[in-house]
Every structure is written in structure tokens, then in C-alpha cells.
Amino acid sequence: MSVPYWRLSGFYLFYFATLGGFLPYWNLYLKHLGFDAVQIGNLSAVLVGTRIIAPNFWGWIADRTGRNLRLIRLTLFSSAMAFSWFLVARGYLGMAVCTFGFGAFWNASLPLFEAVTLENLGNDAHRYSRIRLWGSVGFILTVLGLGWWFDHRSFIQLPLFIITLLLLNWIVTLMLPRAAPRPAHVSTSGVLSVLKRPEVLAFLVVSMLLQAAHGPYYVFYSIYLQQLDYSAATTGSLWALGVFAEIILFIFMRPLLGRFSLRSILLWSLLLATARWLLIGCYAGNPIFLVSAQLLHAASFGSAHIAAIHLVQHYFGEQHLSKGQALYSSFSFGIGGMLGSLYSGYFWDVLGAAIIFAIAALLSFLAFVIACAGMRGSMAKSSQQG
Numbered sequence: 001m002s003v004p005y006w007r008l009s010g011f012y013l014f015y016f017a018t019l020g021g022f023l024p025y026w027n028l029y030l031k032h033l034g035f036d037a038v039q040i041g042n043l044s045a046v047l048v049g050t051r052i053i054a055p056n057f058w059g060w061i062a063d064r065t066g067r068n069l070r071l072i073r074l075t076l077f078s079s080a081m082a083f084s085w086f087l088v089a090r091g092y093l094g095m096a097v098c099t100f101g102f103g104a105f106w107n108a109s110l111p112l113f114e115a116v117t118l119e120n121l122g123n124d125a126h127r128y129s130r131i132r133l134w135g136s137v138g139f140i141l142t143v144l145g146l147g148w149w150f151d152h153r154s155f156i157q158l159p160l161f162i163i164t165l166l167l168l169n170w171i172v173t174l175m176l177p178r179a180a181p182r183p184a185h186v187s188t189s190g191v192l193s194v195l196k197r198p199e200v201l202a203f204l205v206v207s208m209l210l211q212a213a214h215g216p217y218y219v220f221y222s223i224y225l226q227q228l229d230y231s232a233a234t235t236g237s238l239w240a241l242g243v244f245a246e247i248i249l250f251i252f253m254r255p256l257l258g259r260f261s262l263r264s265i266l267l268w269s270l271l272l273a274t275a276r277w278l279l280i281g282c283y284a285g286n287p288i289f290l291v292s293a294q295l296l297h298a299a300s301f302g303s304a305h306i307a308a309i310h311l312v313q314h315y316f317g318e319q320h321l322s323k324g325q326a327l328y329s330s331f332s333f334g335i336g337g338m339l340g341s342l343y344s345g346y347f348w349d350v351l352g353a354a355i356i357f358a359i360a361a362l363l364s365f366l367a368f369v370i371a372c373a374g375m376r377g378s379m380a381k382s383s384q385q386g
């Protein structure tokens with residue numbers, strides 16, 4: 001069976017292009033509307049909090065019906081329609097309701113598509129990073145383009161850009177071939193038995209802590225740089241630099257997966273993430289250290305995510321792949337992301353950036369300790385070394 005490489009890559013291109021418009025600039029948009037740090041943190045927590053429920057709900061339906069692609073199209077189109085309400089919403093409550101509605105659909109599409117990608121790759125799972133890197137390309141193009149745009153235009157136009165990207169993402173899924181439905185899996189005993197394994201529980205806790213550590217970065221990095229008098233274009237360039245480093249890693253990820261165990265890759269990622277948050281918290285005023293910290297995005301997100309995707313496949317197998325991706329997304333980006341948004345939002349103005357990023361570094365190092373002690377059974381390399 002041939003792999004629809006460019007059509008799979010197209011999904012990641014537009015999905016992460018949307019993220020490139022949302023992640024660096026949405027909280028600046030909220031600040032432009034007059035929301036304070038606590039409100040911005042809470043709204044971010046609402047969005048990532050939907051990742052606790054949405055991926056599991058839609059993943060459960062996917063594994064029962066085998067209709068992943070149809071569900072992806074439904075959730076993407078619905079997310080675009082939900083996001084259109086931001087064009088009229090302004091009050092805190094209205095923004096919270098719109099955020100919840102948008103997140104309930106949008107946060108479901110990526111875990112479902114990760115399962116579709118791995119199913120299409122089959123025994124060529126090592127090619128995942130080469131497909132996923134197009135998401136990083138999309139992120140860079142959007143973040144640089146909008147950085148330049150918002151240095152000359154108002155942030156009030158941001159929702160229109162994001163709606164357009166969401167619709168383009170949906171259109172790409174219409175071009176994917178209709179695969180034969182996977183056999184439906186009704187029994188959940190297999191999933192429960194997987195979750196009882198100590199190394200799986202440790203992996204989920206580690207993923208949660210790592211994403212909680214990313215919370216201040218995702219919520220306040222752009223605001224932090226604005227406070228340090230960096231321009232929107234410079235801020236966008238720094239976001240793009242981190243993702244460019246991620247692309248370079250993805251290009252060379254295949255030999256790394258063949259040479260090192262998934263556990264080793266994850267451990268090194270956690271240590272480098274610890275260093276990254278310390279650099280941002282203590283030396284953001286120094287462009288050299290700030291650039292160095294952004295290059296470490298290749299580890300704190302890039303290699304950690306690739307290792308995690310392969311570990312999910314290793315732990316859950318084909319039968320429970322959608323549920324496994326959903327659980328990983330819920331624990332990491334859901335619970336972890338929500339906790340990161342909340343603690344950074346409530347304490348940003350109280351403790352300051354240096355302490356908040358020090359807490360992020362501490363969480364990453366705690367994840368490293370747990371991975372060392374609890375994931376000793378996760379020594380496997382990627383299932384295919386090519």
C-alpha cells in the first residue's frame with residue numbers, strides 16, 4: 001500500500017500553521033482586548049483543559065467505529081465554525097464559552113490524525129518525523145508572516161487569519177483517500193491492562209509534567225518578550241527559530257531512533273528542557289542566551305514528542321492506538337497544559353518571570369527523575385530502524 005505522503009503532510013502543514021497563528025499571538029490579542037494575566041491564564045487553561053476530555057471522547061468513538069478520517073473532518077469543520085464566534089465575542093464569559101467550544105473540537109483532530117498517519121505508515125513508522133516536519137514548516141511560515149503583519153497592523157484581525165487556516169486544514173482532509181474502516185474494538189480490558197503497567201503510568205506522568213513546564217512558555221513568552229521591548233517581528237522570529245531547530249531534528253531523527261532507545265531520547269530531552277527554562281527565565285534580556293534557549297526547543301518538544309509518539313505505539317499497539325494517542329494527549333497537553341496555564345497565570349504578576357520559569361525547570365527535572373526510576377522497561381528502540 002502506497003503512503004499518501006504529501007496529503008498526510010498537508011494536514012500537519014495547515015494544522016501547525018494554525019497553531020503558529022494562535023500560539024504566539026492569541027494571548028497578545030487577548031491583552032489587546034484588555035484582559036489581565038489571570039484572565040489570560042484562565043482562558044488558556046480552558047482551551048488546553050478540553051484536551052483532557054475531547055481526545056478521549058472522540059478517540060473512543062474512533063476505536064468503536066474505525067471512522068477516524070470522517071471524525072477528523074467533522075471536528076475540524078466544527079472547530080472553524082466555533083472559532084468564528086470570536087469575531088463577535090468580547091466579554092470574559094463569552095470568550096470562555098467560545099474557547100471551550102473551539103477546543104472541544106480542535107483538540108480532538110490531532111490525536112485522531114496521529115493514529116491515521118501511523119496506520120498509513122504501517123511498518124514504515126520511522127518515516128513519521130519526515131511527515132511531521134511539514135507541520136513545523138507551516139508553523140514557521142505563519143509565525144513569521146504574522147509577526148511582520150502585526151508590526152504594521154492591529155491584532156484585531158487575528159481571528160480572520162485563524163479561521164482561514166482552519167478551513168484550509170479541513171479542505172486538505174477532504175483530499176485524503178477513504179481508507180477501509182478499521183475493525184471496531186469494543187473491549188476496554190486491553191487498555192486497562194496496559195495502563196496498569198508501571199512504565200506506562202510513569203510515561204503519562206512524565207508527559208504531564210513536561211507539558212506543565214511548557215505552560216509559561218506557551219501562555220506568556222510573547223508577552224514576556226513584549227515587556228522586554230522585543231518587537232512582534234522579533235518575537236515571531238524567535239518562535240520560528242525554535243521550530244526551525246525542530247525541523248532539523250526531524251530530518252535526522254530516523255538514525256537517532258535506530259541508534260538510541262526511546263527512553264534515552266526522552267531522558268536527554270527532559271534534561272535539555274530543564275536548561276531551556278532556566279535560560280529563558282534568567283537571561284531573556286541577552287539575545288545570545290535567548291537564541292540558545294530557542295534552539296533547545298528541538299529537545300524540549302521535538303525529540304520528546306517523537307519519542308512519546310513511538311512509545312504510545314509501542315505500549316498500546318494497533319488495537320488501542322487511537323485511545324493511546326488520546327490518553328497521551330489528555331495527560332500531556334490536557335492535564336499538564338492546563339496546570340501550566342493556571343500556575344503561570346495566577347503567579348506571573350506575583351512571582352515574576354524568573355521564578356515562574358524556575359518552577360518550569362523544576363517540573364522538567366522532576367519528570368527526568370520519574371522517567372529514570374519508572375520507565376526502566378522502556379528501553380526499546382523505534383520498531384523500525386529502516
